[in-house]
Amino acid sequence: xxxxxxxxxxxxxxxxxxxxxxxxxxxxxxLLAETQLQRLRRHDGMTxxxxxxxxxxxxxxxxxxxxxWGHWTVFVPTVLLDIWTIAMGAITFAERARLRAVDFTAPVxxxxxxxxxxxxxxxxxxxxxxxxxxxLWWTPFFxxxxxxxxxxxxxxASEFMRGFVAINxxxxxxxxxxxxxxxxxxxxxLAKSNIGRxxxxxxxxxxxxxxxxxxxxxxQFESAAG
Amino acid sequence: MPDAGEEQRFLAFLESQQxxxxxxxxxxxxxxxxxxxxxxxxxxxxxxSFSSFDGRAAPTTWTYRVAxxxxxxxxxxxxRRIRDVLPLDFxxxxxxxxxxxxxxxxxxxxxxIDSLDDMNRALMLFYLEGFDHAEIxxxxxxxxxxxSTRLNRIKAKLQSQLGKE
Numbered sequence: 001x002x003x004x005x006x007x008x009x010x011x012x013x014x015x016x017x018x019x020x021x022x023x024x025x026x027x028x029x030x031l032l033a034e035t036q037l038q039r040l041r042r043h044d045g046m047t048x049x050x051x052x053x054x055x056x057x058x059x060x061x062x063x064x065x066x067x068x069w070g071h072w073t074v075f076v077p078t079v080l081l082d083i084w085t086i087a088m089g090a091i092t093f094a095e096r097a098r099l100r101a102v103d104f105t106a107p108v109x110x111x112x113x114x115x116x117x118x119x120x121x122x123x124x125x126x127x128x129x130x131x132x133x134x135x136l137w138w139t140p141f142f143x144x145x146x147x148x149x150x151x152x153x154x155x156x157a158s159e160f161m162r163g164f165v166a167i168n169x170x171x172x173x174x175x176x177x178x179x180x181x182x183x184x185x186x187x188x189x190l191a192k193s194n195i196g197r198x199x200x201x202x203x204x205x206x207x208x209x210x211x212x213x214x215x216x217x218x219x220q221f222e223s224a225a226g
Numbered sequence: 227m228p229d230a231g232e233e234q235r236f237l238a239f240l241e242s243q244q245x246x247x248x249x250x251x252x253x254x255x256x257x258x259x260x261x262x263x264x265x266x267x268x269x270x271x272x273x274x275s276f277s278s279f280d281g282r283a284a285p286t287t288w289t290y291r292v293a294x295x296x297x298x299x300x301x302x303x304x305x306r307r308i309r310d311v312l313p314l315d316f317x318x319x320x321x322x323x324x325x326x327x328x329x330x331x332x333x334x335x336x337x338x339i340d341s342l343d344d345m346n347r348a349l350m351l352f353y354l355e356g357f358d359h360a361e362i363x364x365x366x367x368x369x370x371x372x373x374s375t376r377l378n379r380i381k382a383k384l385q386s387q388l389g390k391e
Binding site for chain 1: 321
């Protein structure tokens with residue numbers, strides 16, 4: 001048996017497939033056409049829920065910034081959070097736009113290289129969104145939330161709160177390099193549990209390593225004639 | 227936004243390419259459920275790309291390019307199911323039957339496909355579909371000599387598999 005025999009086998013199966021589908025199409029042609037189109041249209045942009053959440057946060061921070069003008073200990077973190085939110089959204093939308101702009105009709109190697117590059121970009125964005133967002137974000141958000149709900153400026157309220165916020169921001173900043181280091185050193189042990197794996201994926205950007213490996217394999221494919 | 231005429235043209239196009247979609251899914255997915263997922267994903271991407279189809283390439287060649295690119299990306303995201311299932315007018319059960327036939331040659335073909343990496347699966351698919359070396363090189367974006375070398379290696383792999391039996 002050689003490849004030509006397998007090709008003949010493939011052709012035989014293909015002929016059977018053609019015949020089966022023709023028979024089936026005669027029975028159910030155009031039955032679901034309109035429903036198909038409605039579902040397809042839904043894949044042409046961002047979801048309404050994502051947009052509502054994104055715009056909602058921007059409006060929330062904008063309104064809180066306006067109401068806290070003059071209370072600089074609230075105003076400054078609110079504006080920083082607003083900038084962070086806008087930037088993260090912009091990065092996400094830009095990534096999606098780049099993915100949508102990918103020409104899937106290009107040669108396979110070219111397109112796979114482009115997709116590997118996009119995957120690497122996304123992994124970097126997720127990594128830094130996690131490090132800045134999860135570790136640092138909650139402290140200023142705590143301040144802003146108290147102001148928005150109760151009109152209480154926690155930093156002005158007591159010495160204790162000033163210390164609390166300062167320590168948490170400092171610990172958050174210190175945790176970023178520490179987490180990166182720990183993820184590399186303790187990675188193999190942490191990766192054995194599901195929770196550990198998902199945290200590691202976010203911190204170290206495992207997708208990034210995977211994307212690089214894919215790019216390497218593609219390069220090998222391209223130069224493998226020798 | 228595409229107009230109604232374009233939508234109808236796309237549906238007709240999709241119907242004409244059903245076999246191509248199924249065969250790409252067969253090459254990249256052993257499991258019938260995964261094949262359904264992959265066909266869904268390919269259909270969505272074909273829809274997004276349809277406005278750029280200018281007819282310079284043959285419809286089937288164009289579809290192979292898009293479908294293969296999606297199939298390779300899809301395999302990398304193994305386990306992530308498509309949440310919004312399209313009610314594609316596609317008889318998967320009917321399509322599975324010929325390719326799931328249990329003969330020694332079809333088992334051999336499956337075993338060979340399963341032993342190949344993503345790019346070589348694409349190459350094997352184009353070979354099985356009767357594209358010549360120059361066309362395969364164009365579809366993959368590589369050289370004709372690379373295609374020939376790779377096909378020879380696949381042939382050697384097949385012989386090695388047969389030798390082990």
